[in-house]
Amino acid sequence: MINTRVYTDDERRHFLRYTRTDRWPLLGRFPIGADRHTGLLAGMLSCPPGLIDELSASLDDELRAAAAELLSDDAYRRAVRSLPYRPGERVVAVGDSITADRLGWFELLAASLELDGEPRPTLVNLSVSGNTTADVIERFDLLEAAEPSRVLLMLGTNDARSHGRTSRFRMATAAETERNLRALAGLITEDLGAEVTMITPTAVDQVRVDRAFADAPVHWDAAEIAELADVVRAVDPAAIDLHARTRTARPGNLEDDGVHPTVAGQRFILTCVLARLVEPAGSFGSDSGALPVLG
Template identity: 60%
Template sequence: MTGAQDFTDDDRRHFVRYTRTRSWPLLQRFPVSDELHTELLAQMLDSSPATISSLELSLAEESRSAAARLLADEPFRLALSQLPFRPDDVIVAVGDSITADRLGWFDLLDQSLALAGAPAATLVNLGVSGNTTADVLERFDLLAAAQPTHVLLMLGTNDARAHGRDSGYRMSTVDETERNLRALIDLVTRELGAAVTVMTPPAVDQRRIDEFFRDSPVRWQAAAVAEVADVVRKVDPRAVDLHAAIIDPGHSDLLESDGVHLSRAGQRFVLARIVEHLGDGRRA
């Protein structure tokens, strides 16, 4: 690195929590060794590879503990047993930081299936922090390379992301988001022959956003995220409606202090909704 950074232990843990270099498009198209992935994170965080490995292990253990607590709940355990996944299936999650989160819903699903002990499908996390629908469309070749039989698609939060303190230019217009989602669904179902489950982006908290991003040129508007959720519902009326589920004022504990990312409780809540939806589809 060109100069020492003032990273705290919490800063490093937060960065590693949401950063999966193995999912970065460039490093998927030009793979490097596991050791180099660890070294890359270490250099980015002015740290040591041993510290990065320790953080990754700690986050994995926390995810496993959370999955064990979920499995103690009988309705969740029953819904998990109803998932329409076969042992030879490849389940790929595509999304942004909410999916890339090492304490997130998809890792919790992976850990839950492993702890349940039944023969499980192969789960692949292709979440990349900051991704928009356009970003995922651009890296569709990498999704295809994973050879999924079922794709879980949670996108849109970053389509609503705005840049500029005064102007606030959105990453994607509503029409662009709709076009990208329709293209992705068509590519997954027609070209890959895979099933797809689409989710609306979770609701955000405007008060927390305004406070957390007060001095930042990047921000979100709750109304813009709601517009994206409407687009998802339009494109796929069967979508898992996480936005409507989280917007309830009684669910204020489901978001982090930034008002955008899901808290640990929020990730567990989202997984329960997704598992319930998928299990209901099988029974139908």
């Protein structure tokens, strides 16, 4: 069936922001050329392939401009250069749409390292929108193929996702999420010999979620997200606790759907992650630390 829906360029750009078909498990195992990915996206969004290239380039330009702006702050540049990652290491991010975001915290960090020009590790983003902890276990072969030395693991938001208009079946119980996270920790550290850093899911805004998804058969509950943040802390007491830092929403840090961070919100997430990576026992719990509060 051919998609005949008409999209605006803003809708197409939003879709591209969170969708990277080259990270889809099937296409990761059976790769296709870049032009075919472009054609696939063009077919999905009912537009010429040239528009996909144009919109993707605009996102790349926005990312690089944001990274350059961040690097103009001396404290941020020092923090980036103080990361405990050696040149030649492979740092892999695994998560859902919040990390898959082309304007997201991990992409901002990767762009910052590239623009800074210093010898740097290789950063690889394997995040896929919509992924649950079980999905990541299923595609563990692709994580293995990336040959990580360190893994940043941020999952849980979609484990708490529920489907159905009345029954609202949750994708995973807290016990299932805990089992999956412990399994992933073991697979990463034992099978791959890599170091894993767990990150809690960010908080959601229940009022915005209820409004945005009022007529949709999908939903999130703020209390269930908080429950899974507790699970991450139980599995890894040293986890980076983004949930605690995002529980009180900052103006402009969340999209209208109440789930996804805005670009300002992604900058704030990067501040929190970077501060903990640079100073594991430092001033993470305070906005008055060495790093500027971004967003």
